[in-house]
Amino acid sequence: MKVGHKMKKPEKLNLVPILDSVFIFIFFLLMSAQFVDVYEIGSSVPMMKEAKNEKQEKDPLNLTLEVSKTQIVVKTGLRSPRSRTFASEQKKEIRDYLTELKRQHPKENTMILKADPKISFQNLVTVIDTTQTEKGSKEELFSQIVFDNNGVK
């Protein structure tokens, strides 16, 4: 007598429901896909704000960046103003200086930006990038930008 085990055929997976959901998901993603990654930068600060009458013991930072084609002047202080000049290419030095300023004034996050009317928009964006976050870290430097429409004189 021949004794044989009949091989059981493996049961087939029903992939139809998962394929349905994947198709729906693909259409949803296709509709909401953006192939150019766009982000925003800019000012969220109102142009004017009411000054408080409190007497401040510490000299406010009053950080002002004057951007021209060849150089960037970083001005600080109100009572005892100081300024430091960098060449436009010295991005790392500017970032280091601003990081140091942030360390000294951790509560300050506003920066006044005065730019030469003739500089390109790309240059301006690059300068803003330098002042926003430390390279390689997510720590914000001076995220609130106030545009000074008088420009650099």
Add this chain to the structure above:
Amino acid sequence: MKKRFARRKNREAIDVDITSLLDILTILLVFLLKSYNASDLKLDLQKNLEMADSDARAMTRYAPVVQVNKEAKVYLNNKEIGRLPASGEMAVLTEALKKAKKGIVDDNQKKPANQQTNIDLVNLVFDKEMDYEIVQRVMHDSALAGYSQFKFIVKGNY
């Protein structure tokens, strides 16, 4: 007749190999997931406009979009407004922005508080070679229309 039916009974359902299809779908799914953008702002870039590159990673938000291309042509919400004058204000842009703001205010009245659009916000898209002078003028015209928050829309660089 009997023979024909018998033959049909023996025929098995054809197995379609969907492995390759599933591979494609998985790749497409991953690609689309990577390019998914949760922002409610849909941007249609105008002709002759190359966005500036930036390290910024802040998500865009819905607001009127003003685009200025290389030829200084101004578009508001993808509609051409005209060309920026050589100097001075662009009254047409201010008026169009005021109209857009009124539309948003009316729209906000129909929405619950947490879904309302920020009426002070305007998105600005400039060509990367554009002079800052033009940026200043567009910001000035936007401010005249009652917008106090300006967001520059830039392209993420990696």
